Amino acid sequence: MRTQRYRRHDLIDWFSQDEVSAARIAVVGAGAVGNEVVKNLALLGVGGIDVFDFDEVEAHNLTRSILLRESDAGRNKAEAVAERARDIDPNIRVRAVPGDFWDTLSLRALQGYDCIVAAVDNFEARLRLNQMCLITGVNLVNAGLDSRWASVESFPYGSVEDAACYECTLPDSAYARIAERYSCGGLRRRARIERRIPTTAVTASIAGALAASVALRFGEEDAPTRSRRTLVDTLGGTAGTVSIERREGCPGCDAHRDAAQVIRTRNCWVRPEGAAAMDGSVLDQPLRLSDALIASYECAACGPLEDSARYLNHRADEFDDSIATCPVCAAPTVRVGIRDTFALGELIERFGRRPVPAKFALAEMDGRLVCFDFEEDTGP
C-alpha cells in the first residue's frame, strides 16, 4: 500500500519521496494554520511530525481547522490534530505534545528536527521559537494570517550562519504590544482584554500550504541562502516575496553572530571544587536565563514581607500584577524586583541544589556564546 500511495509523487521530477519521508518537522500551534500545515505534511508523507499545543478545541475553531470535528470539543488540539493526521497516512509517525512548548520542547529535542513551523498566535511565542532556533541552528518557518492576508517567512538558520532572524524587521510597536501584557517588567496584567484577530479558512489554507512547501524547501535545489518573506493578498490575488537582511544591533540575533555552543547540563547548582574553586572569577560569571525571575519582593512601607518566599526565585510570568499590592498595608507599594541576569555565585546562593526555573542560560565565555541547556529530554 505504501508504494502505491506515493506513485503520483514519484512522477514529479523535483520531488523526492525518500527525502520527504525522512523529514522530521515540528509544528508549534494546532490552530487554523497548524491544522493546514499538518494536513499538508501528512498528505505529502512527511515521516515525522510532532504537533505542539496547550489549548483545547472550541466550537469557533471549527470554521477553519480542517482536522477538527465537533466531537473534538474540549480535547487538546495537538492530540485531536495528530489523531486525524495519522488517519490520513498510517505510514507516518505523528506525535501530539500537549502543553506549552516552552515547557515541553527542549533545545536538545529541537536539534532533532529539520524545521520548526511557528503556527502560533502571538509575538511572545514567536520570539521564543526564534530564540530557540537561533541557538540550535534549526530552520524556522513562521506563518501568520488575518482575514485577508497570509504571510510565510523562512529563516534558514541551519544552512546560513548569518541569516536574518524574525526580529530583524519586527517593528517597535510589536514590542510595545508585548509590554502591554506585562507590568513591573514581567508580571502579567490583570483584566486585560486580549485582541482577537479574525481569520478564515481561505487565508489559513494558503498560509498552511505555503508554510509546508517552504518547510520542505520545495523547488530549491540548493540550500537557501537568505531569509525571505512571502505575503499573499487573498482578496486581490497577488503575492510578493522579499528578502530579509540581518539588522545591526538586532535584539534577536545580534548576540548570535556565531552559532552558540549548546552544553547540556544538570539543573543543579553547587560551588565549584578543585582548581575552579580557586578562581573566584568563575562565580562572577554572568548568566542570562531564558526566563525572568523575581529577585526581590519587599513593601516600600512595611519592609520585608512574610510571604515573600512564595514569589522569590520563581518565574515572574507565573504571577500577575496583583502581587504588587502589599498583603499587610493593602497599598500598591510592593517593589517586585525582576531580572533575568545573575552571577553564577548568586544562583548557587539562591538555589543550592534546587533547579532554577528556567529553560536555559546564556553566557559569553572567552568571546563565545555558550548555552547551558537545563532541560529534561522531551524529544522525538
Next chain:
Amino acid sequence: MSQEIKLYVRTADQTRRAELDLDPGSTGADIIQAAVDNWALPADTDYTLVNTTTGRALAPGESLSKVARPGDVLEVQPVLVAG
C-alpha cells in the same frame, strides 16, 4: 543640508499611494507612522516596510539613504500575528 529623495509609498492592498520627497535620514518607522496617521490605517495592526523595487524588507530603524534610491516604491505591509 542633505538632498531629499523622491519615493513612492503605498499600502499593501495598493488602495493608498503617495509620491513623497523624503529626508534621506528618515527611517522605515517614520514612514510607517506617517502612513498610519495620514491614511488612518488600523492602529491595532503592526506594520513593516518593504522596498518592492529592490525586493528587500527594511529594518525599522534603517535610514532610507541606505536602502532606497529615487523612484523606489516602498510598501507598508501588515505584520501578521494570528495563527
